[in-house]
Amino acid sequence: MAQTQDNSESTSHIKQKKDICEQLDAPQLDHTWIEINKSAVDHNIDQFKKIIGNNILAPVIKGNAYGHGLLEIAHICQQNKKAEWLCTATLSEAVIIRKNGITKPILVLSCIGNSPEQALLHNIAVVAYDIETVKRLDDVGNKHGKKINIHIKVDTGLARLGVSPKETLNFVQNAKTYKYINIQGIWTHFSQAHAEDRTYTNKQINLFNDILQKLEEQNIHIPLVHTSNTAATITTHSLADNFFRLGIGLYGYWPSEYVKKMAKTIMPDITLQPTLTWKTRIFAIKKVPKNSFVGYDKTFQTKKESTLATLPIGYFDGYERRLSNKSHVIIHDQFAPIIGTVTMNALIIDVTDLKNVSVGDEAILIGDNPYNNISHLSQIGEINPRELTTKLNAGIKRFIIQ
Numbered sequence: 001m002a003q004t005q006d007n008s009e010s011t012s013h014i015k016q017k018k019d020i021c022e023q024l025d026a027p028q029l030d031h032t033w034i035e036i037n038k039s040a041v042d043h044n045i046d047q048f049k050k051i052i053g054n055n056i057l058a059p060v061i062k063g064n065a066y067g068h069g070l071l072e073i074a075h076i077c078q079q080n081k082k083a084e085w086l087c088t089a090t091l092s093e094a095v096i097i098r099k100n101g102i103t104k105p106i107l108v109l110s111c112i113g114n115s116p117e118q119a120l121l122h123n124i125a126v127v128a129y130d131i132e133t134v135k136r137l138d139d140v141g142n143k144h145g146k147k148i149n150i151h152i153k154v155d156t157g158l159a160r161l162g163v164s165p166k167e168t169l170n171f172v173q174n175a176k177t178y179k180y181i182n183i184q185g186i187w188t189h190f191s192q193a194h195a196e197d198r199t200y201t202n203k204q205i206n207l208f209n210d211i212l213q214k215l216e217e218q219n220i221h222i223p224l225v226h227t228s229n230t231a232a233t234i235t236t237h238s239l240a241d242n243f244f245r246l247g248i249g250l251y252g253y254w255p256s257e258y259v260k261k262m263a264k265t266i267m268p269d270i271t272l273q274p275t276l277t278w279k280t281r282i283f284a285i286k287k288v289p290k291n292s293f294v295g296y297d298k299t300f301q302t303k304k305e306s307t308l309a310t311l312p313i314g315y316f317d318g319y320e321r322r323l324s325n326k327s328h329v330i331i332h333d334q335f336a337p338i339i340g341t342v343t344m345n346a347l348i349i350d351v352t353d354l355k356n357v358s359v360g361d362e363a364i365l366i367g368d369n370p371y372n373n374i375s376h377l378s379q380i381g382e383i384n385p386r387e388l389t390t391k392l393n394a395g396i397k398r399f400i401i402q
């Protein structure tokens with residue numbers, strides 16, 4: 001199992017893991033572990049920083065950092081000077097990382113929840129998309145005599161959160177009248193910036209730029225302007241953007257082949273490095289005769305006498321059932337196919353043709369190999385790569401490695 005760099009760091013990390021599991025209400029699991037490659041995260045940050053230049057790079061660590069580990073990724077970003085802000089989905093996520101030593105600016109992109117006062121107490125910027133939220137935040141600011149930073153979200157076509165483009169100018173003017181509100185940013189989110197068909201994305205860009213033009217005509221200057229996720233950072237070129245929300249690219253994955261192709265036109269030597277390796281150990285090995293059915297519903301039948309190994313991993317841990325009979329694990333640099341249906345707590349693998357396999361041997365479930373990396377698994381399972389990683393159980397220990 002991977003080790004942290006020294007004993008003091010290891011002790012601190014274990015304590016952090018207990019804390020995060022308690023805060024996320026997740027059980028601590030010890031039969032499997034995830035290694036997060038710090039060098040890969042730093043590399044991916046560096047690649048996107050080269051693209052955006054002096055503008056602000058804001059890694060998105062929502063959803064337990066896309067399953068990679070909220071605290072682990074937050075601390076890597078804290079140490080990297082090129083990661084200037086952090087973005088979370090919820091205020092509760094932001095408070096957790098703030099309480100665990102993160103001092104960089106944080107923006108909450110979605111849910112503020114029932115304790116908006118926490119945003120003020122921990123110096124966290126929050127999204128604003130209706131006047132009721134603005135009023136509530138102003139009341140909190142009034143109580144403490146301090147302004148709260150907000151980023152106004154405009155709904156240009158995703159229909160999730162945001163002020164209507166037609167109402168945005170009035171909304172901004174109204175929000176400016178509240179004494180304890182500071183409008184720090186204005187933003188929108190694209191529906192399909194990853195797609196080669198640019199029609200809808202261009203429509204969203206035009207709507208947002210029209211709003212910026214109207215604000216300029218009224219001499220209203222909002223410091224931070226952002227539209228770009230990972231895909232849009234590559235595929236759109238809004239001169240107004242000075243803040244870029246880096247999501248899936250942070251973790252080493254391209255949003256689409258189109259985005260990857262476009263990235264190469266901007267920076268021919270650009271590369272992304274997957275940051276996550278998921279491992280476990282074999283806990284049982286047995287032989288079965290030819291024509292044996294394997295697993296629930298008889299979805300696999302052996303063609304010869306076979307040696308099968310069982311891994312203590314299943315869909316409870318986050319291994320997707322849609323990968324049944326399709327994927328492989330790696331043992332001693334050898335491929336072992338997963339056979340039968342993925343169950344709640346176990347995977348069966350065929351090790352008949354592998355050399356020197358024993359109980360206790362390490363098995364790589366997800367790695368950087370072309371046949372078991374996130375991109376390949378999402379393709380064969382017809383699964384969004386974000387869905388694959390965010391389903392990884394929060395109780396699995398994450399270790400930062402170099």
